[in-house]
Amino acid sequence: MIDFTLTPEQEALxxxxxxxxxxxxTPRAKEADETGVFPMDVAQKAWELGLIGYRIPKEYGGLGLGSIEDCLVAEELCSACMGIHATLNITNLAMEPILVAGSEDQKKKWLGPLTEKLMFAAYCVTEPAAGSDVAGIQTTARKKGNSYAVSGTKRFITGGSLASYYVVFAYTDKAQRHKGMTAFIIPRDSKGVTVGKKEPMMGQRASDTREITFEEVEVPAANRLGDEGQAFKIAMAAFDRTRPGVAAGAVGIARAALEHSTRYAKERKAFGQSIAEFQAIQFMLADMAMQTEAARLLTYKSAWLIDHGQRNSKLASMAKAFASDVAMKAAVDAVQILGGVGYSREYPVEKLMRDAKVTQIYEGTSQIQRLVIARHVIQEIG
Ligand SMILES: Cc1cc2nc3c(=O)[nH]c(=O)nc-3n(C[C@H](O)[C@H](O)[C@H](O)COP(=O)(O)OP(=O)(O)OC[C@H]3O[C@@H](n4cnc5c(N)ncnc54)[C@H](O)[C@@H]3O)c2cc1C
Known part of the structure; x- marks a missing residue:
């Protein structure tokens, strides 16, 4: 019933x-973190190897890989640099609403080109006045004949300046709250789209995070995903499919923290012995190893459910909340184990700590994940 082995194809990936x-x-992580410049040549190589957009179904020219495969790639790349991975991965988030709600024509038109050359798409929900409270967004889409006029400002958009198109959430009927929200695909070169300056972030600094403004942007009705009023459901369904990948990225950070701190602890001497011989250090390493393994298993289960066509909302939230807390603690403990050099920018663990923090914030904060989990638990237990 239970098998923890990867298939030969998964192991190869x-x-x-x-x-x-x-x-x-890894060789580019420090420089990209310091300069805040996303390395496009690395992205080009990743695309050529099939490490971007690999979830696009085969019928649209993609590899049609599943959520487990997404987790395998995310863990490996985030163990090297979460900032670079965040932008490499953004198309995965943006394309989910298209996979969830797009028509055949829309899937062909918008997913097909992503398999022909290196291109990015970005996901635009968050605004200056609304993040967790998705229903609080202000962006509107006013019907004008057979098109819509979209106006509003989106904030913290990963891949904002690189994307060829945006998947944008807007109100077609604000009075209906979340039932009046509609999703659109908006090409970046549409008249009225402005890409703002890069956000100066604490971590994940290689990633391209921008404000995007839409000013009376004319969007054909053919670019609407699903019917009017369906976007909230689409956004939630998309998160179920992307949160396992975020959790896997957090596992990658925790694993990197464990590896760096174990190697250092074995080499560093204090009071005439290696610090790995102190039980205080051993217990931190043991906790890191134990929690990383537990986070990985929870993450795989949340991904497995998706790959087997089952609802995973509760598990996806559990995996995302648990793995990001594990990543944060592991990174903080790694800094502790390295002592002064852990705090130095010359060593990689302070970056892990800055990068880990965002996993507790984006794609739903840890508080929002706990709200989702609690809602399920209260419903399920009679
Ligand atoms: C690096 C980065 C990249 C991002 N990329 C994207 C992107 O590509 N696309 C996109 O759309 N967005 C993106 N975001 C935005 C991200 O998803 C939001 O920042 C996140 O959802 C939180 O929203 P907020 O920042 O408005 O915080 P708020 O919603 O204002 O929350 C502030 C605090 O209040 C807490 N809180 C809020 N509501 C509740 C509640 N009901 N119960 C308990 N606590 C609550 C939160 O947990 C948090 O601690 C990105 C953010 C960052 C930092």
Missing amino acids: RSLAAEFAQKEV
């Missing part, structure tokens, strides 16, 4: 991602 992470991402 994991090894490919691990090798790419080690050879192409």
Whole structure:
């Protein structure tokens, strides 16, 4: 009934991602973090190897890989640099609403080109006045004949300046609250789209995070995803499918924290012995190893459910909340184990700590994940 082994194809993908992470991402991570410049040449190589957009179904020219495969790639790449991975991965988030609600024509038109050359798409929900409270967005889409006029400002949009198109959530009927929200695909070169400056972030600094403004942007009705009023449901369904990947990225950070701190603890001497011989250090390493393994298993289960066509909302929230808390604690403990050099920018663990923090914030904060989990638990237990 239970099998924890990867298929040969999954193992080959994991090894490919691990090798790419080690050879192409790790050597660029420090520089990209310091300059805040996303390395497009790394993205080009990742795309050529099939490490971007691999979830696009085969009928639209993609590899049609599943959620488990997404987790394998995310763990490997995030163990090398979460900032670089965030932008490499953004198309995965943006394309989910198209997979969930797009018509055949829309899937062909918008997913097909992503398999022909390196291109990005971005996902635009968050606004200056609304993040967790998705129903609080202000962006509107006013019907004008056979098109819509979209106006509003989206904030913290990953891949904002690189995307060829945006999947944008807007109100077609504000009075209906979340039942009046509609999703649209908006090409970046549409008149009235403005890409703002890069946000100066604490971590994940290589990633391209921008404000995007839409000012009376004319969007054909053919670019509407699903019917009017369906966007809230679409957004939630998309999150169920992307949260396992975010959780896997957090597992990658926790694993990197464990590996860096274990190697350091074995080498560093204090009071005449290696610090790995102190039980205080051993217990931190043991907790990191135990929690990383538990986070990975929860993550795989949330992904497995998706791959087997089952609802995973509760598990996806559990995996995302648990793995991001584990990543944060592991990174903080890794800094502790390295002592002063852990706090130095010359060593990689302070970056892990800055990068880990965002996993507790984006794609639903840890508080929002707990609200989702609690809602399920209260409903399920009589
Ligand atoms: C690096 C980065 C990249 C991002 N990329 C994207 C992207 O590509 N596309 C996109 O649309 N968005 C993106 N975001 C936005 C991200 O999803 C939001 O920041 C996140 O959902 C939280 O929203 P907020 O920042 O408005 O915080 P708020 O919603 O204002 O929350 C502030 C605090 O209040 C808490 N809180 C809010 N409501 C409740 C509640 N009901 N119960 C308990 N506590 C609550 C939150 O947990 C949090 O601690 C990105 C953010 C970052 C930092």
